[in-house]
Amino acid sequence: MNGLRQARSHETTPLRTVRAGGSPDRSVDGRTRTPVPAWAEVLGAYGRPAALALDVALALLVVAAVYQYAGPYDVAVGGAMALCLLARRSRPGTVLTAELALAMVQFILHDVPEWPLTAAPAAYDCAILIAMMSVIHHGRSAWMPYAAGAVVLLATGAGMVGVPGTDVGAFVASATDLMMLWAITLTVWFTAFALRVRRLYAESQAARAEQAERERGHLTRIAAAEERAAIARELHDVVAHSLAVMILQADGAGYVLKASPERAQEALAAIADTGRDALGDMHRIVRVLRGTDPEPATGDEEDRRRVTLDEIRVAADRARTAGLALDVLVDVPDGTLTPAQELTAFRIVQECLTNVLRHVGPGARTSITVREDAGTLSITAVDDGAGHFPAPRPDRPTGGHGLVGMRERVEVAGGTFTAGPRVGAGWRVEARIPVKGAA
Structure with missing residues (x-):
C-alpha cells in the first residue's frame, strides 16, 4: 500500500483532480x-x-x-x-x-x-x-x-x-x-x-x-465467484447424475416394456424416485440463490436434506437398476466424518457413477471403495471400460465439468485428486481427504 507515501488522487469526469502537493x-x-x-x-x-x-x-x-x-x-x-x-x-x-x-x-x-x-x-x-x-x-x-x-x-x-x-x-x-x-x-x-x-x-x-475499500470489493468478488463455483458444482452433480440415471432407466424400461412389465415398472419407479430427489435438491439450491431462510424442517424432510454416506448405497442401487455391474465398499466408522466431508464423499461417488453411465455404458463393471484409515479418507473408483481400451466415443458427449468439480471439492477439503486411464482398459479415479472429526 502506497497510502503513506503518496497523496491520494481523485477521479472526476471529465477532470482529474489532484490534491495540493500533487501534480497540477x-x-x-x-x-x-x-x-x-x-x-x-x-x-x-x-x-x-x-x-x-x-x-x-x-x-x-x-x-x-x-x-x-x-x-x-x-x-x-x-x-x-x-x-x-x-x-x-x-x-x-x-x-x-x-x-x-x-x-x-x-x-x-x-x-x-x-x-x-x-x-x-x-x-x-x-x-x-x-x-x-x-x-x-x-x-x-x-x-x-x-x-x-x-x-x-x-x-x-x-x-x-x-x-x-x-x-x-x-x-x-x-x-x-x-x-x-x-x-x-x-x-x-x-x-x-x-x-x-x-x-x-x-x-x-x-x-x-x-x-481498503477496493480490497473489500475485491474480496467480495472473490467470495461471490467461489460461491458461484460451489453452486455450479451442486447443479452439475444434481442435474447430470439424475438425468443420466433417468435416461438409462427410461431406455431400459422401453426395451423390456412388453417382455417384462415388472422390470419396466421397477425402472419407472426408479425414474420417479430419482426425479423427486433431484427436484428436492434443485429447490434447496434455488432457496440458497434467492437468499431465503426456510423454516426449520423436521422428520423425514430434514433427513433427506442432509446427505450422508448412506446415500452412496442408494445411488449404487439405482446404478445397478440401470444395468451397471457395480461393487461398492464403504468402510467408514460412524461419526468419523463431518457433514461436509460426507457430502463431498457422496458427490465424488455420484459423479464417478455418472461418468461411467454416460461415457462407458451400462455394460461396464465398476468397483468403488470408500475407506477411512489413519486419519485419511480414500475414495477409489475403477471401471473396466466395458472391456475396451479408453478412446473417444463419437456417440458420447465429451468435455464436461465432472472431473473439474471433483477436483475442486477435494482441494477445498484439503486433499489430493487424481484421475486418468488405467493400464489396459478402463478409468481410475482416486481422492484422498484428511479427516477432521465431526463435532
Whole structure:
C-alpha cells in the first residue's frame, strides 16, 4: 500500500483532480488546471473559484502595500510581485524564483542610482514569504520546502553585507533586524510545514481508506465467484447424475416394456424416485440463490436434506437398476466424518457413477471403495471400460465439468485428486481427504 507515501488522487469526469502537493490537474484535453486545496473541496463546484479568489485577494494585499511608497518603480516591481502570486499553486518553485529575482531588482534600484527608485526593504516584500509558503504547501518534491526556506534565509542574510563586487550595499541595519527577519521567516516556514504535514497525513489516511475499500470489493468478488463455483458444482452433480440415471432407466424400461412389465415398472419407479430427489435438491439450491431462510424442517424432510454416506448405497442401487455391474465398499466408522466431508464423499461417488453411465455404458463393471484409515479418507473408483481400451466415443458427449468439480471439492477439503486411464482398459479415479472429526 502506497497510502503513506503518496497523496491520494481523485477521479472526476471529465477532470482529474489532484490534491495540493500533487501534480497540477490536467483535463481531458491536456490543459493544466490550478489544483484545488483541501479546504476548498468542501465547497464542491465553488471550490476552484474560492481558491482563485483567495489568490487574487493576496495579490491585492501586496498591491495595497505598494501604494505606501513613493518610489517611481515601486508600483512596477510590487505589481509584478503581486501578479506572480496568481500562479503560486500550479508553479510554486517558479513563482518563488521570480519573487526573489524581483526583490534583487528592487534592491538594485534602491542602491545603485544616485537617488532611490524603490523602497528597500518594503512591505510588499511579503510576497516572498507567501511564495515560500506556496512552495512548502504545494511543492511536488520532498526537498522543495527545505530548499525554499534555506534560499529565503540566505537571501535575508545577504542583507547584512550586500552583494560583493557590486554597488548593492547592505539593507539590514543591524543584527537585531536580521534576527527579527529570520524569526518571521522561520515562523512562516514552520507554520506552512505543519500545514503540509497535516495535509499529507489526511491524504494518506484517505488513500488507505480507499485502498481498503477496493480490497473489500475485491474480496467480495472473490467470495461471490467461489460461491458461484460451489453452486455450479451442486447443479452439475444434481442435474447430470439424475438425468443420466433417468435416461438409462427410461431406455431400459422401453426395451423390456412388453417382455417384462415388472422390470419396466421397477425402472419407472426408479425414474420417479430419482426425479423427486433431484427436484428436492434443485429447490434447496434455488432457496440458497434467492437468499431465503426456510423454516426449520423436521422428520423425514430434514433427513433427506442432509446427505450422508448412506446415500452412496442408494445411488449404487439405482446404478445397478440401470444395468451397471457395480461393487461398492464403504468402510467408514460412524461419526468419523463431518457433514461436509460426507457430502463431498457422496458427490465424488455420484459423479464417478455418472461418468461411467454416460461415457462407458451400462455394460461396464465398476468397483468403488470408500475407506477411512489413519486419519485419511480414500475414495477409489475403477471401471473396466466395458472391456475396451479408453478412446473417444463419437456417440458420447465429451468435455464436461465432472472431473473439474471433483477436483475442486477435494482441494477445498484439503486433499489430493487424481484421475486418468488405467493400464489396459478402463478409468481410475482416486481422492484422498484428511479427516477432521465431526463435532
